[in-house]
Amino acid sequence: xxxKFWLTTSLKDMTHEQWESLCDGCAxxxxxxxxxxxxxxxxxxxxxxxxxxxxxxxxxxxxxxTSKIPDCVQLTPETIxxxxxxxxxxxxxxxxxxxxxxxxxxxxxxxxxLVHKKGHSIQGKVISETKLTAEEVEDRIISWIPLSD
Numbered sequence: 001x002x003x004k005f006w007l008t009t010s011l012k013d014m015t016h017e018q019w020e021s022l023c024d025g026c027a028x029x030x031x032x033x034x035x036x037x038x039x040x041x042x043x044x045x046x047x048x049x050x051x052x053x054x055x056x057x058x059x060x061x062x063x064x065x066t067s068k069i070p071d072c073v074q075l076t077p078e079t080i081x082x083x084x085x086x087x088x089x090x091x092x093x094x095x096x097x098x099x100x101x102x103x104x105x106x107x108x109x110x111x112x113x114l115v116h117k118k119g120h121s122i123q124g125k126v127i128s129e130t131k132l133t134a135e136e137v138e139d140r141i142i143s144w145i146p147l148s149d
Contacts, residue, residue, distance in 0.1 A: 006095045006107070011077035019077075022091040024105050025112060026121040027057040029073045032129060032137055033085060042085045045140040048126040057116075057123055089120055 005018055014022075032047045049069060051060045059065055065072045075083065075092050086093045091101055101107055104114040116123045129137055 004100070006091070007100060011080060011092070011095055014077075021107060022095060024089070024091050024101075024115045024120070025057055026087065026089070026115055027052060027126075028087050028090070028122055029075075029083075030057075030059070031122060031126060034138070034141070043141045044085070045137060046122075046126045046142045047129050047132060047137045047140050048122065050128060050130045052126075052128065054126055054128055055123075057121060 005014070006022060009018065011019070027048070030049045030052045032045045032049070034043045034045075035041070036043060048054055049059075049072070051065055051069060051072075052058075053060055061068060066074055073083065080092055080096045083093075089102055091105060091107075094101060102120075103109060104111075104118045104120060106112040106114065111117075115121045127140075132140070
């Protein structure tokens, strides 16, 4: 389907369009996460950012998200290695590690819905933080179970 630019172009050399096309739309990076101060353990929740449309998994204000959500993740080629918590299936992580994309990624399959159909996204699995108190968010720590291709 494509020329597999992600295998031949480094993250830092990608065009803006190539970079943005890597996102598979899983939205796992749009969930509230905590790092335990005592042991630096990452704790993920099934609570999404208030800007995420939990049905479509698109940000409601992508262009202004970092000004509205100060701790919003903004992946760049320079910062990608800082985000150790990205899922093993994250295209940015895979490309940074020199790996190919999974078969369900739309750049391979041509189907942007396949990430959801195969269960690799948070679609139907999360609640918006707008519906919870801060205390309730802390009670929603989960562990995403890795799925096979």
